[in-house]
Amino acid sequence: LMSRVNKDMEVILATNPSIEGEATALYISKLLKEKGIKSSKLARGLPVGGALEYIDEATLIRALEGRVTL
Incomplete structure (x- = not known):
């Protein structure tokens, strides 16, 4: 994933609504934010x-x- 994305892109994470899924999303989002x-x-x-x-x-x-907000 990290080799395929650049600063002009947005990555939308879709993980399972579980502790593991949330941890995975957090980990990947931190890697992306660093770049x-x-x-x-x-x-x-x-x-x-x-x-x-x-x-x-x-x-x-x-x-x-x-x-x-509506």
Whole structure:
């Protein structure tokens, strides 16, 4: 990956929503930042049509952290 990207690019990371996935995204984003390459991560949160009463706490927290102003 590092040999294929340059400063004019953005890398969008899509990892599993697990501890391992988050650690991998953090590691890769640090490597990219050192080279001045922009990176972002896919948003996580509530699925369309999902009922709040069935959402786990971690998913709800991620949804709140990724909220946008309307």
